[in-house]
Amino acid sequence: MDLRTRKIVLVGFMGTGKSTVSRLLAEQLGCSRYDSDEVIEQTEGTISKLFETYGEAGFRDIESKVLDSLLEVDARSIIATGGGAVLREHNREAMLKHGFVVALTADAEHIINRVKSDTTRPLLQGDVAANVHRIMEQRKHAYDFAHLQLDTTSLTPQEAAEVILQALQEE
Numbered sequence: 730m731d732l733r734t735r736k737i738v739l740v741g742f743m744g745t746g747k748s749t750v751s752r753l754l755a756e757q758l759g760c761s762r763y764d765s766d767e768v769i770e771q772t773e774g775t776i777s778k779l780f781e782t783y784g785e786a787g788f789r790d791i792e793s794k795v796l797d798s799l800l801e802v803d804a805r806s807i808i809a810t811g812g813g814a815v816l817r818e819h820n821r822e823a824m825l826k827h828g829f830v831v832a833l834t835a836d837a838e839h840i841i842n843r844v845k846s847d848t849t850r851p852l853l854q855g856d857v858a859a860n861v862h863r864i865m866e867q868r869k870h871a872y873d874f875a876h877l878q879l880d881t882t883s884l885t886p887q888e889a890a891e892v893i894l895q896a897l898q899e900e
C-alpha cells in the first residue's frame with residue numbers, strides 16, 4: 730500500500746464520535762475528510778427516507794457503493810463510516826486494504842446520552858436505550874477487525890484524535 734494515500738478510516742457504533750473525531754483529524758492533518766452518511770445524504774436523500782423507501786438492505790447497498798468510491802480516491806483522507814458499514818465483509822476488506830482502521834467504542838450509557846435527542850438514526854427510533862442495548866449486543870464483535878480499538882467513553886473528541894495521531898506515528 731502507498732502510505733501517502735493511505736486513509737484513516739473510523740468505524741464504530743452510532744454515537745462513538747466518528748463524525749466528530751474525523752473533523753478534528755482532517756483539520757490537524759490538513760487533508761480531506763469524507764463522511765459516508767453525509768455523502769449519502771447529499772447524493773441520495775436522508776438516511777431515514779432511504780430506510781423507509783428501500784429498507785435497511787437497500788440502504789446498505791448504497792452505503793457500500795459510496796464507501797468503495799471514497800476508498801478509491803487517490804489521496805490521503807479521513808473517512809468516517811456509518812455505524813453499520815462494518816456489517817458487510819466486502820466493506821471490511823476494502824477498509825483494511827486502503828486504510829488504517831480505527832474502531833471507536835464507548836459504553837452504552839454514554840452512547841445513549843450522546844444520541845438520545847437526535848432523530849436522524851432510524852435504527853434507534855422509539856425506545857432509544859433498549860435499541861442501543863439490543864444492537865450493541867448483536868454487533869458485539871463487529872468492530873473487532875480494526876487495526877486499533879479506542880474507547881472514547883472518558884475521552885474528549887480532541888483527546889481521541891490525539892491518540893489516533895500518536896498511534897499512526899508509531900505504525
Ligand SMILES: Nc1ncnc2c1ncn2[C@@H]1O[C@H](COP(=O)(O)OP(=O)(O)OP(=O)(O)O)[C@@H](O)[C@H]1O
Pocket residue numbers: 741742743744745746747748749750766809810811812843844850881882884885886889
Ligand atoms: N468523546 C466524546 N465525548 C462526548 N461527546 C461526544 C464525544 N464524541 C462525540 N460526542 C457527541 O456525541 C454525538 C454523536 O457523535 P457523532 O455524530 O460524531 O457520532 P458517530 O459515531 O458519527 O455516529 P453515527 O454512526 O450515527 O454517524 C455528537 O453530539 C457529538 O458531539
Ligand SMILES: O=C(O)C1=C[C@@H](O)[C@@H](O)[C@H](O)C1
Pocket residue numbers: 742743766776810811812813814849850851852
Ligand atoms: O449503525 C447503523 O446501522 C447506522 C449508523 C448511522 O451512521 C447511519 O449509517 C444509519 O443510521 C445506520
Ligand SMILES: [Mg+2]
Pocket residue numbers: 747748749764766809810811
Ligand atoms: Mg457519523
